[in-house]
Amino acid sequence: MDNLLFALNVIVPIFVLLLVGSIARHLDWIKITTLNDLNRFIFKLPLPLMLFFNIYNMDRDTQFTNDSIKLVLLIIGVFTGIAVFGSFILNRTTKLDSSQKGVLVQAWFRGNTIIFGLPLATSLYGENGLTIVSIIIITAIASSNVIAVILLELYRGENIKAKQLTISVIKNPLLIAAFLGFIFYLINISIPSIILTPLMTLGKTATPLAFIVLGGTLELSKLGKNFKLIIVGSLGRLVGTPLLLVGIGWAIGLRGNYIGSIIAAMATPVAVVSYTMSREMGGDGELAGQIVVVSTFLSVFTLFLWIFFAKTYGIL
């Protein structure tokens, strides 16, 4: 019961923001063209800033044990595997549009790590038990962003050459931000607070505004049309990917808190930014938005089951 309540505590705030966006749109406080422009702005600036600061502010005291290195490789490996094999299977067995395939595969590996994973892990392990979870979260954020950029760029539909593809990937705001974040972190460049403060403030607008845009542009009446894809995208995210991570993690010798932390941080619904990004990169934005909303809703039940399962087997 507690687990169910907890899941509700995380998703209700999200639905409040979606609702506010929807109301603002229907009262005509904000126009659809403005929401489109705002989405581009979020994609170009607040979102990259958020990613940059996630990496830049990484904990410097983290000790890398054998197991945590395994964990990092596991996440990168599984995400890459899902992207490669997922695309391969969709290309071979379905007649979906390129714009849909990219969105679907993205949904499988790109979870809402910060909004869901972090609070869930905190409630399970407490503020001091977050070392493993932080490793997972930062690895997942960095790798899922990079892989998503490449994936969506590949599915953009235009038949482009490798060189052009590379250029457009490198020019992506999120990749630039991730790259700069690592550079600043590794070289230990400290940013003066007079520049840090406004940029961080702006980075923090990314998530609430992205939900407002999604809420304002979402058309629930169109859920039916994409029903199968939405379900496949959501369940892949909420059940498939965490199962893969836990299974392979177990196989390579991870146990206890490592497995528990994977569940806490990785069994989360699809990230709102996958909607923001799909729209800006030629993906099926509508489908991406629907998967975000439906997977968020379904996560109440799947998270409950995951935690129940983990407790039954003594992992949590």
Next chain:
Amino acid sequence: MNNFVFALNIIFPIFILLMIGYLVSHIGWMSKKSLKNLNGFIFRLLLPLMLFINIYSMDKASVVSDEAIKTIAAIYLTLICIASVMALILNRTTDLKNSQKGVIIQAWFRGNTIIYGLPVVLSIYGQSSLDKVNLVIISIVPLINVLAVIVLQLYRGKSLNFLAMLLSIIKNPLIIGTALGFAFFYLNIKIPAIILKPITDLSKTATPMAFIVLGGTLELSKIGKNLNLIIFSCIGRLIVTPLIALLVLLAFGVEGVYLGTAVSCLAAPSAVGSFTMASEMDGDADLASLIVVISTVVSVVSIFFWVLVLKTLNLL
């Protein structure tokens, strides 16, 4: 010298946001039309939410001392008188447009209390003083917002009868935000955390987004045409109003940390919200935005001067 550096520390972040707004608009990430529409959204939703949250989350335990009440009374009296007298003078002696008069009067009484006044107070008196003067600072915000709504509405040009005017004031989003804030505060209505959190997150996007919009729509080329009005407004904002307030406060027998707090808050440059509001309420938005920017620049010098005055008066 320290004061000088300190003032730079406050205004530099503001200029970074303005510059980003300018770039966003000129690179074409957001069209002018969208920025204008976004401004409406900030006015109708984000600013009222911010006001609401500010009032709602006031600390009930914060000290309601006689000294604090006296300070607040003196500030209210000063600002209301300044607004009324300025309206009288401008109506009698000038042939300015109504849209300009409203903006000038607003500039005289409406400073950037939270972003500018609060940090100044903290740097002078330290975090520990906040318990004492918190109430004073928080009380200024609703007053200047309500006053601004009244002034801008009165100068909106349509000749309305008293009742219609009253109605249009009551229907203003900022008034509604303020009223609801006080209602919730006094009736002790507790908002569940799952709703409070997302709307608080959303309210925090108000200020950065307002600066982005201001930066994106700023027309520096219009400085020349408006130069006299800008100078007049900035002198009022940065010098005359705090000076009158200082005298009234002294007459009321306010001293020490209370006096310093009041003067610091009232000597802050023009608030970004005054641009947001002027633009939505048929005021001269170009003039309002130039006043915000120029008073912010000049404040580096004027706040330095005010801290010196307070020191000389042995108030610090």
